Amino acid sequence: MSNSIKNLTLKIWRQLGPTSKGTFETYNVEEISDEASFLEMLDYLNERLIGEGETAIVFDHDCREGICGTCSLMINGQAHGPQRGGATCQLHMRSFSDGDNIVIEPFRAEAFPIIRDLMVDRSKFDRVIESGGFITAPTGGAPDANLIAIPKPVSDAAMDSAQCIGCGACVAACPNGAANLFTGAKVAHLNRLPQGQPERFKRVEAMVETMDEYFGSCTNHGECEGACPKEISVDVIALLNKDYRKAKFASRKDLAR
Amino acid sequence: MSLTQDLLARNTVQLNSKIPLGSIEDKWDNYKADMKLVNPGNKRKFKVIVVGTGLAGASAAATLAELGYQVDSFTFHDSPRRAHSIAAQGGINAAKNYQGDGDSVHRLFYDTVKGGDFRSRESNVHRLAQVSVNIIDQMVAQGVPFAREYGGLLDNRSFGGAQVSRTFYARGQTGQQLLLGAYQQLARQIGLGGVRLFNRTEFLDVVTVDGRAAGIVVRDLVTGEIESHAAHAVVLATGGYGNVFFLSTNAMSCNVTAAWRAHRKGALFANPCYTQIHPTCIPQSDEFQSKLTLMSESLRNDGRVWVPKNPNETRPAHEIAEADRDYYLERLYPSYGNLAARDVSSRAAKRLVDKGQGVGPLKNGVYLDFNEVITRLGRDVVQERYGNLFEMYERIAGENPYDMPMRIYPASHYTMGGLWVDYELQTNIPGLYAAGEANFSDHGANRLGASALMQGLADGYFVLPYTIGNELAPMLGKTIPGVDHPEFKKAEQAARDQYNGYLNIKGTRSPDWFHRELGKIIWDRCGMERDEQGLKQALSDLPALHEEFKTDLNVTGDGMSLNQTLEKAGRVDDFFQLGMLMCRDALSRQESCGTHFRTEHQTDEGEAKRDDENYCHVSAWEWGGDAMSPNLNVEPLEFEAIHLATRSYK
Numbered sequence: 001m002s003n004s005i006k007n008l009t010l011k012i013w014r015q016l017g018p019t020s021k022g023t024f025e026t027y028n029v030e031e032i033s034d035e036a037s038f039l040e041m042l043d044y045l046n047e048r049l050i051g052e053g054e055t056a057i058v059f060d061h062d063c064r065e066g067i068c069g070t071c072s073l074m075i076n077g078q079a080h081g082p083q084r085g086g087a088t089c090q091l092h093m094r095s096f097s098d099g100d101n102i103v104i105e106p107f108r109a110e111a112f113p114i115i116r117d118l119m120v121d122r123s124k125f126d127r128v129i130e131s132g133g134f135i136t137a138p139t140g141g142a143p144d145a146n147l148i149a150i151p152k153p154v155s156d157a158a159m160d161s162a163q164c165i166g167c168g169a170c171v172a173a174c175p176n177g178a179a180n181l182f183t184g185a186k187v188a189h190l191n192r193l194p195q196g197q198p199e200r201f202k203r204v205e206a207m208v209e210t211m212d213e214y215f216g217s218c219t220n221h222g223e224c225e226g227a228c229p230k231e232i233s234v235d236v237i238a239l240l241n242k243d244y245r246k247a248k249f250a251s252r253k254d255l256a257r
Numbered sequence: 258m259s260l261t262q263d264l265l266a267r268n269t270v271q272l273n274s275k276i277p278l279g280s281i282e283d284k285w286d287n288y289k290a291d292m293k294l295v296n297p298g299n300k301r302k303f304k305v306i307v308v309g310t311g312l313a314g315a316s317a318a319a320t321l322a323e324l325g326y327q328v329d330s331f332t333f334h335d336s337p338r339r340a341h342s343i344a345a346q347g348g349i350n351a352a353k354n355y356q357g358d359g360d361s362v363h364r365l366f367y368d369t370v371k372g373g374d375f376r377s378r379e380s381n382v383h384r385l386a387q388v389s390v391n392i393i394d395q396m397v398a399q400g401v402p403f404a405r406e407y408g409g410l411l412d413n414r415s416f417g418g419a420q421v422s423r424t425f426y427a428r429g430q431t432g433q434q435l436l437l438g439a440y441q442q443l444a445r446q447i448g449l450g451g452v453r454l455f456n457r458t459e460f461l462d463v464v465t466v467d468g469r470a471a472g473i474v475v476r477d478l479v480t481g482e483i484e485s486h487a488a489h490a491v492v493l494a495t496g497g498y499g500n501v502f503f504l505s506t507n508a509m510s511c512n513v514t515a516a517w518r519a520h521r522k523g524a525l526f527a528n529p530c531y532t533q534i535h536p537t538c539i540p541q542s543d544e545f546q547s548k549l550t551l552m553s554e555s556l557r558n559d560g561r562v563w564v565p566k567n568p569n570e571t572r573p574a575h576e577i578a579e580a581d582r583d584y585y586l587e588r589l590y591p592s593y594g595n596l597a598a599r600d601v602s603s604r605a606a607k608r609l610v611d612k613g614q615g616v617g618p619l620k621n622g623v624y625l626d627f628n629e630v631i632t633r634l635g636r637d638v639v640q641e642r643y644g645n646l647f648e649m650y651e652r653i654a655g656e657n658p659y660d661m662p663m664r665i666y667p668a669s670h671y672t673m674g675g676l677w678v679d680y681e682l683q684t685n686i687p688g689l690y691a692a693g694e695a696n697f698s699d700h701g702a703n704r705l706g707a708s709a710l711m712q713g714l715a716d717g718y719f720v721l722p723y724t725i726g727n728e729l730a731p732m733l734g735k736t737i738p739g740v741d742h743p744e745f746k747k748a749e750q751a752a753r754d755q756y757n758g759y760l761n762i763k764g765t766r767s768p769d770w771f772h773r774e775l776g777k778i779i780w781d782r783c784g785m786e787r788d789e790q791g792l793k794q795a796l797s798d799l800p801a802l803h804e805e806f807k808t809d810l811n812v813t814g815d816g817m818s819l820n821q822t823l824e825k826a827g828r829v830d831d832f833f834q835l836g837m838l839m840c841r842d843a844l845s846r847q848e849s850c851g852t853h854f855r856t857e858h859q860t861d862e863g864e865a866k867r868d869d870e871n872y873c874h875v876s877a878w879e880w881g882g883d884a885m886s887p888n889l890n891v892e893p894l895e896f897e898a899i900h901l902a903t904r905s906y907k
């Protein structure tokens with residue numbers, strides 16, 4: 001049966017707009033069920049604020065089951081909070097204790113400007129995908145799906161990296177604000193598959209260059225892997241680098257021709 | 258004269274379903290052979306607006322852009338990849354017959370019509386089954402990592418309501434992988450300049466000029482700015498309205514606003530009372546709960562559903578002897594067993610819980626037990642199949658399904674009702690289309706598992722790109738109204754007034770509070786079981802609560818910046834009006850069919866009793882000026898290819 005958690009002190013980042021100055025505000029939550037999710041706790045607080053005539057705290061969320069990648073939040077300095085392998089929306093209040101102080105901030109990175117309060121703009125991720133994170137397969141011309149057999153281990157490995165939910169925790173956790181785990185995950189998904197081979201090098205080149213335009217550089221801190229709700233391994237970064245080097249080599253050859 | 262004929266004679270709107278001639282197998286080919294074409298060079302002279310970037314919207318926008326149309330794509334999400342389709346777990350159907358178990362286009366067609374309890378339009382369903390095979394080819398070409406056998410070929414599983422294995426899946430994340438495929442194809446077009454993306458932008462209204470869709474009015478959610486966009490055609494691919502129940506498996510932002518505002522502009526809303534309750538969700542645990550989580554129906558392939566025979570049972574599940582368990586689905590429906598259709602299994606669970614045989618701390622669930630399959634195939638195989646679902650369950654419920662059976666209970670999940678569309682997926686407003694869950698077209702009174710993803714992609718990839726051309730071809734060279742047309746200005750002003758209105762009420766209750774109360778009424782009166790008295794009660798409670806909403810709503814903040822409370826107010830307002838229409842629709846349909854179960858109309862065994870004489874029709878409602886006075890229009894349904902028969906899962 002459910003128990004309740006008492007006397008939480010929340011320090012929450014409030015900021016009106018991208019160029020406004022933000023500040024921490026303190027809120028108390030006297031009691032909340034330990035069955036409640038972290039975001040339900042914020043809903044509850046917002047209900048109270050609205051009742052008191054205050055504006056609700058803005059935060060991004062949608063599916064609340066860890067798949068859409070919309071939720072974010074740095075909770076006590078950790079992207080998606082203290083649990084491993086889960087998004088903020090999957091965090092339950094049973095992970096906290098009576099009297100806890102909880103600091104809640106937006107994902108901070110140069111590439112993710114704050115829109116309001118805890119909501120940030122992650123659309124640079126879309127720019128990276130638009131530059132090459134796809135297989136060119138216009139509707140209509142596809143051959144029978146079973147024409148190419150794909151070894152199960154290959155397909156499984158592609159699936160492992162395809163699970164990225166595009167949340168941005170990797171960028172927020174990285175001291176440099178690099179997006180190599182995100183970009184690497186997409187490259188590892190598509191470049192591992194037979195269908196992805198024709199555009200393999202063009203893809204990685206375009207994506208890395210777009211990534212470099214907006215995000216910081218990777219210096220192998222590895223913080224990203226720990227923060228990733230899908231536990232995507234830094235191995236994808238090695239694959240990204242390897243394919244990028246090969247691509248550069250191939251285009252040098254092209255230039256020399 | 259049957260009621261259908263009687264109602265038909267009183268239709269207020271001319272409904273032409275535009276079903277092509279020919280035998281059921283030939284209709285789609287005949288359509289394509291006869292349709293008008295826009296030549297490739299002329300396509301870029303046409304602008305198409307696509308609202309929504311779920312499976313239906315993303316696939317439509319990408320394909321239309323590939324063909325050469327100028328496409329503007331709108332979503333209230335921050336990225337197209339967030340659309341609710343991302344959350345689908347179980348799989349997608351297609352009549353590939355890769356398992357050689359006797360599947361065919363005809364069988365998928367038949368299963369879908371029968372699953373929908375003979376309340377869908379045969380011609381649309383047959384086309385869906387036909388194009389299903391292309392979808393899988395298309396998605397594999399795009400790099401969707403579907404599950405495979407050791408030999409490298411695609412794997413399948415079976416799903417409720419079917420006796421063949423035709424469901425393709427990518428672990429428990431099929432929707433995610435399909436949506437990412439469609440999103441990537443869309444992203445490619447955005448990069449190439451074929452599609453302009455408007456994210457964090459909410460559709461508020463469709464603008465019609467001389468009866469034709471001329472464009473849309475939107476609100477920039479970041480700046481609060483309200484503005485217009487003109488186009489030759491508008492597609493609404495804005496998803497379903499399951500959140501009318503407040504608690505549902507839908508993502509938090511799913512809402513009916515787009516379809517509803519189109520309805521208020523004259524588009525007919527069909528079969529609103531057909532809403533699906535999914536049998537396998539995690540039961541509610543406390544009053545703060547904001548949404549319910551679905552456990553994929555694929556679990557019913559291997560899990561066995563049971564409750565203790567004794568309502569006063571106190572032992573933990575594993576200590577309850579076999580003889581003291583009631584495997585009620587296997588008992589009641591021997592040939593489908595645990596795979597009986599969704600509505601059938603949901604009602605069976607409700608009856609037992611109502612009788613006090615429920616399990617769990619609140620006695621609000623039934624067991625879904627994997628002990629037998631773990632013993633038979635081993636833990637590893639089960640982990641391979643359902644690992645991430647088990648993990649998800651444990652994270653939420655705090656119990657490990659390898660040792661303890663899961664607890665499940667039905668919850669609102671999917672809505673078959675939606676905007677009325679013809680064979681071309683065009684609403685009764687020329688130039689306005691509806692695709693995916695937003696339309697009513699293919700699932701009748703009940704949708705089979707793994708068929709929504711199929712329909713979304715069928716509509717977006719393989720139907721709309723053809724049918725829109727047929728409509729646009731004759732418009733070549735004609736000028737269309739621009740955004741300075743008075744109708745646009747009028748609609749913009751109405752939207753501004755509406756949102757300022759919410760801000761000015763300054764009452765005491767938040768939009769969420771009203772949503773929760775509204776949801777309770779709908780769940781109690783228009784949920785899994787309905788009756789005349791309850792529906793009438795709802796039709797008196799809902800307008801009263803809506804009045805309170807209009808006078809006691811409290812929206813803090815302002816309209817000229819990002820304001821989630823204000824966004825929510827508009828959505829709840831629309832849910833109220835839809836809720837009234839749902840109850841009216843449920844009240845007027847005096848039969849039981851599929852998910853629409855009227856307790857007055859059941860067999861001695863408690864099964865749904867259809868009335869084909871009087872209700873073999875689509876109920877398409879016209880906005881009558883306010884939420885309580887809609888006009889009923891009917892489209893009679895004819896079954897030529899499939900014999901109208903009682904749906905039985907015995």
Ligand SMILES: Cc1cc2nc3c(=O)[nH]c(=O)nc-3n(C[C@H](O)[C@H](O)[C@H](O)COP(=O)(O)OP(=O)(O)OC[C@H]3O[C@@H](n4cnc5c(N)ncnc54)[C@H](O)[C@@H]3O)c2cc1C
Nearest residue numbers: 309310311312313342347348460496693694707708709710
């Ligand atoms: C938990 C869950 C699991 C499911 N599992 C399965 C399954 O295994 N198999 C299956 O076949 N089906 C499944 N379904 C059903 C299926 O996922 C949906 O029916 C389907 O994905 C709907 O797709 P769609 O493209 O029509 O809409 P959605 O994916 O809901 O997309 C709607 C889009 O419209 C946009 N939008 C809506 N309103 C507006 C507005 N006013 N302004 C701007 N943009 C707007 C949204 O931003 C979004 O982009 C599941 C559903 C749920 C809830």
Ligand code: SF4
Nearest residue numbers: 164165167168170228
């Ligand atoms: S790699 Fe992980 S942390 Fe980064 S966006 Fe993807 S899911 Fe989020």
Ligand code: FES
Nearest residue numbers: 062064069071089
């Ligand atoms: S809300 Fe969807 S991942 Fe958290």
